[in-house]
Amino acid sequence: MTETFVPPTAFAVPGRIAVNNRAAATWQTATLTEIRRETPHAATFRFAVPQWTGHLPGQHLMLRLTAEDGYVAQRHYSIASPPGDAGHIELTLDHVEGGEVSGWFHTVARPGDSVEVRGPLSGFFAWPGDRPALLIGAGSGVVPLMSMLRHHRARALDVPLRLLVSARSPEELIYAREYGAETMLVFTRGAPHGVPVGRMAAVHVAPLLAEQPRGGWEAYVCGSNGFAEHASRLLVEAGQPVDRIRIERFG
């Protein structure tokens, strides 16, 4: 292949890893083995996928459900589990109002059911664990970030990792029991007694950018588009270079 064209612009965010094209193109059967409730609106679905070739934290997959008349519905979902959970993957899904796929998961699915998946997909949001990671997520946007945090812990990595999580209230906080000293929580609607309620702001982001690790932060932002716009603007205003900000949005 010839050398890839690099545009004469200043902001390009390079990809992180090459993707295994064969894995990305092949549908595999994933068997549901366990359902764990996370919040009133979100649950984690654990699957056995014996042929899974592995993934990096931050990657996603495509999931397909097929109706009896041949109708298929496909959706992208971030992977919540860390690499190294051999032959298994976990997804955490919000119950979206009127959602045909999330609706099936939350009202019909039970262990033993099978669905089809292909992936892992995209090398852009992946975090191999090599660079200091500043992770900012809201709602179910914490899913790919939790894969990174779990990977960091499982491997006892010493590369710095910090997590900023925004949730509507403690009841809506996904993975509530798993956060540690690396995480700062922001509640937008309701908070425990004595904890302020409000939107993520410069006051949360600025201190993290003031204590830059060696090599600087690689920032990963995941959430709704509104949140992603807001959080990425906070990062830029606090001095984070735009070419070190990776964004995963869901509409």
Added chain:
Amino acid sequence: MNVTRGFTGRPRAHNTGLPPGQYDAGDDWPVLAAEVTPDLAPADWTFGIDGLVAEPRTWDWEQAHALPASAYEGDIHCVTSWSKFGVRFGGVSLDAFLDTVRPDATATHAVAYSHTGYTTNLPLADLTGGRAWIVWEYDGKPLPAEHGGPARLIVPHLYFWKSAKWIAGLRILDHDEPGFWEQNGYHARGNPWEEQRYSGD
């Protein structure tokens, strides 16, 4: 066929406008961009074409608007599986720009690139013959920044990641060269009707 127990999907009419594996997003227009939305004023926007052309050229906002107006009204399809029907974009046909620079006979492909550094590759044949536009209006209003404003490329017969937001230019080539998502595992062409989502499809 691998039927999912208890899955019926949402009620559906025979909708021939929906490519395989897609659903109708209705009034929603999800925003999908991996980079920070740039703060790009029309006065700072330019669009250039270079590479294998007789006369490389860059247009500014006024010069681009002086070209004959052209609109697209139809459907768009995102690889993440939503489609949106009956959208209206206003701008200029890409043919108007290409006719000015005159690609060489050896030219076969283009890399479109944005003011943010995003790239995506396209066969030249997908960009000519009234199949691609540079647009600055959506539904009669200025194109919002989060959807690529002030101006973006649209190539509506391909998955929408080919329709580069904040378009800055085209480099005309005599070979194919993967762009940003194509290097990240996505298909080189991205025809929704053939479900060319990922490399290997």
